[in-house]
Amino acid sequence: xxxxxxxxxxxxxxxxxxxxxxxxxxxxxxxxxxxxxxxxxxxxxxxxxxxxxxxxxxxxxxxxxxxxxxxxxxxxxxxxxxxxxxxxxxxxxxxxxxxxxxxxxxxxxxxxxxxxxxxxxxxxxxxxxxxxxxxxxxxxxxxxxxxxxxxxxxxxxxxxxxxxxxxxxxxxxxxxxxxxxxxxxxxxxxxxxxxxxxxxxxxxxxxxxxxxxxxxxxxxxxxxxxxxxxxxxxxxxxxxxxxxxxxxxxxxxxxxxxxxxxxxxxxxxxxxxxxxxxxxxxxxxxxx
Amino acid sequence: xxxxxxxxxxxxxxxxxxxxxxxxxxxxxxxxxxxxxxxxxxxxxxxxxxxxxxxxxxxxxxxxxxxxxxxxxxxxxxxxxxxxxxxxxxxxxxxxxxxxxxxxxxxxxxxxxxxxxxxxxxxxxxxxxxxxxxxxxxxxxxxxxxxxxxxxxxxxxxxxxxxxxxxxxxxxxxxxxxxxxxxxxxxxxxxxxxxxxxxxxxxxxxxxxxxxxxxxxxxxxxxxxxxxxxxxxxxxxxxxxxxxxxxxxxxxxxxxxxxxxxxxxxxxxxxxxxxxxx
Numbered sequence: 001x002x003x004x005x006x007x008x009x010x011x012x013x014x015x016x017x018x019x020x021x022x023x024x025x026x027x028x029x030x031x032x033x034x035x036x037x038x039x040x041x042x043x044x045x046x047x048x049x050x051x052x053x054x055x056x057x058x059x060x061x062x063x064x065x066x067x068x069x070x071x072x073x074x075x076x077x078x079x080x081x082x083x084x085x086x087x088x089x090x091x092x093x094x095x096x097x098x099x100x101x102x103x104x105x106x107x108x109x110x111x112x113x114x115x116x117x118x119x120x121x122x123x124x125x126x127x128x129x130x131x132x133x134x135x136x137x138x139x140x141x142x143x144x145x146x147x148x149x150x151x152x153x154x155x156x157x158x159x160x161x162x163x164x165x166x167x168x169x170x171x172x173x174x175x176x177x178x179x180x181x182x183x184x185x186x187x188x189x190x191x192x193x194x195x196x197x198x199x200x201x202x203x204x205x206x207x208x209x210x211x212x213x214x215x216x217x218x219x220x221x222x223x224x225x226x227x228x229x230x231x232x233x234x235x236x237x238x239x240x241x242x243x244x245x246x247x248x249x250x251x252x253x254x255x256x257x258x259x260x261x262x263x264x265x266x267x268x269x270x271x272x273x274x275x276x277x278x279x280x281x282x283x284x285x286x287x288x
Numbered sequence: 289x290x291x292x293x294x295x296x297x298x299x300x301x302x303x304x305x306x307x308x309x310x311x312x313x314x315x316x317x318x319x320x321x322x323x324x325x326x327x328x329x330x331x332x333x334x335x336x337x338x339x340x341x342x343x344x345x346x347x348x349x350x351x352x353x354x355x356x357x358x359x360x361x362x363x364x365x366x367x368x369x370x371x372x373x374x375x376x377x378x379x380x381x382x383x384x385x386x387x388x389x390x391x392x393x394x395x396x397x398x399x400x401x402x403x404x405x406x407x408x409x410x411x412x413x414x415x416x417x418x419x420x421x422x423x424x425x426x427x428x429x430x431x432x433x434x435x436x437x438x439x440x441x442x443x444x445x446x447x448x449x450x451x452x453x454x455x456x457x458x459x460x461x462x463x464x465x466x467x468x469x470x471x472x473x474x475x476x477x478x479x480x481x482x483x484x485x486x487x488x489x490x491x492x493x494x495x496x497x498x499x500x501x502x503x504x505x506x507x508x509x510x511x512x513x514x515x516x517x518x519x520x521x522x523x524x525x526x527x528x529x530x531x532x533x534x535x536x537x538x539x540x541x542x543x544x545x546x547x548x549x550x551x552x553x554x555x556x557x558x559x560x561x562x563x564x565x566x
Contacts, residue, residue: 029436029440032418032438033418059416117396117537118536118537118538119429119536133434135414135416135419135421136416137337137414137415137416138311139310139311140412140414142414142421142432144421144432144434150398150428150429150431151431151432151451152429152430152431152432153421153423153430153431153432154430155412155423155531155532157307159310161307164307170534171534171536172430172534252434253434254447255449255450255451257397257398257450258396258397259397
C-alpha cells in the first residue's frame with residue numbers, strides 16, 4: 001500500500017518538474033482599473049465591476065488560491081481531486097470509467113496527458129498552478145491559461161451560435177457562453193476520450209462529457225466557479241463541484257512551455273501504456 | 289524540414305467549422321465583402337479583430353507553403369540586407385549541418401517570434417481596452433500572445449522567453465507592437481534556420497487596408513545576430529466564416545524519439561554586447 005500523501009507528492013513533483021522556472025518572476029505592473037485602498041493596495045472586497053452593457057465584468061487574472069494557485073495545500077485544490085467535497089455516492093462511475101481509473105492508479109499516474117505536455121483538459125485547466133486571464137469581447141470571451149504544459153487559450157463563443165456536431169473531438173472541447181442574470185454559463189462539448197478531470201484521483205471522462213461552468217463574480221477579488229460534470233458514459237449521474245477563485249491583482253501570466261519535456265518524459269514512462277479502452281456507446285451507459 | 293514540421297499535424301485540418309462570422313459586411317449573394325472599408329472601433333481606431341493568415345500557410349491549396357515566410361523570412365530581400373555576425377553565422381551553419389533536427393518547433397515548443405505569425409495555422413486578434421490578444425493555432429498548441437496597450441513600458445526581463453514581452457501603441461492607423469525579452473535558441477524561420485539572440489527586438493506594424501486585407505511589416509533588430517536591422521512586409525488575409533481548430537502535440541512522443549540524430553551539441557550562448565557591460 002502506498003500512502004495517499006506519497007502519491008500526491010509524487011504527482012506534484014511530476015507536474016512541478018515541468019514548471020521549474022514558474023513563479024520566479026512576476027511582472028508587477030499595477031493592473032489598471034482596480035479600485036484601491038488609501039494605501040494603494042487593491043480593494044478586493046469592493047463591488048464587482050460591470051461592463052458597459054450592465055453585465056458583471058469578469059475580466060482579470062484568476063486562480064484558485066493566492067500566488068497563482070501556489071498558496072494552498074494540495075488537499076484544498078480541485079486540481080488534485082475535483083470531487084474533494086463530495087461523497088463517493090455522488091460520483092459513482094460506470095464500469096468502463098472505473099476500469100480506466102483503476103488502470104491510471106495502478107500505473108501510478110504515469111499516463112496523465114498533462115505530464116506529456118498535452119492540455120490538462122476541462123475543467124482541470126481552471127485549477128492548475130499559474131492561473132488564467134479572462135478577456136471579454138463582443139462575440140468571444142477568451143480564457144488565457146498559464147499552464148505547466150504551455151500558454152494555451154480557450155474561446156467561449158457568445159454570438160448565439162449553437163453547439164456544433166463535432167467530428168474531431170478535442171482536449172478542450174467547443175464552448176459557448178450565455179448569461180443567466182449575473183452568472184456567466186459556459187457549456188462545453190466535443191471532448192475526446194483519455195482526458196483526466198483531476199490529477200490525484202484520475203477521474204476519467206468520455207467523449208460524451210458535457211461540462212457546465214458557472215462563473216459568478218462576488219466582488220472585485222472573488223469569483224465562484226460551479227462546475228457540473230454530465231457524462232453518461234462515465235458517471236451514473238451528473239455531479240457538481242464548487243470552487244472559489246481569487247483575483248490575482250498587479251501581476252501577469254508568465255510564459256512556460258515544456259522545455260525539459262524530452263528529458264522528463266523518458267524517465268517517467270514505466271513501460272508502454274496499454275491503451276485505455278475507448279468509451280462504450282452511450283446505450284451502455286445511462287441516458288442523459 | 290517541411291516534412292518534419294508537417295509530421296506533427298496529421299490530425300488537424302479535416303474539419304473546419306463554418307458558422308458565419310458576425311459583423312462581416314456581405315455582398316448580395318451572402319458572401320463576405322472583403323473589399324469593404326476596414327471597420328473602426330468605438331474609439332475611432334481601426335478594428336483589427338478577426339481571423340488572419342499569411343499567404344502560403346499550410347492551408348493554402350497550392351504548394352506555395354514551401355515558398356512561404358515560414359520557411360524564409362527574408363525571401364524578398366537581398367543577401368546583403370540580412371548579413372549575420374560570426375556568432376549567428378556559426379549557429380545557422382550548425383542548424384543546417386544537423387539537418388534542422390534541433391528546431392525547437394519540432395519539439396512542440398513555440399515557433400517563436402515572428403515565425404508564429406507564419407507558422408502553420410491562422411490567428412485571431414481580439415481587442416480589449418488594456419490588452420490586444422493574439423490567439424494562434426499552431427502545430428504545437430493553441431498559443432496566445434498578449435500585447436499590452438495600457439501604456440506600460442517594456443520591462444527589464446530577468447527570465448527571457450520564446451515569445452517575449454509585447455507592448456502596443458497606435459501610429460496613425462497602424463498598430464505598432466514592440467517585443468523584447470527573448471531567449472537564445474529561437475529560429476526566425478524554418479528552412480533558413482536564421483538565429484536570433486536575447487538582444488532581439490521585433491517591431492510589428494499592423495495596418496488594415498480594407499475589410500479583407502492587412503499588411504504586416506516586421507523589423508528584426510538584433511545587434512548580436514545581424515549587422516543591421518532588416519524589414520519585410522507580409523500581406524495577411526482575413527478568413528471569414530471559419531474558426532481556429534485545436535491542435536496539440538499528440539504525436540510528440542513518437543516522432544521525437546526518431547528525430548534526434550544524436551545529442552545536440554549546445555549552441556553557444558550569444559555574446560555580450562558592449563552596452564551590456566561585463
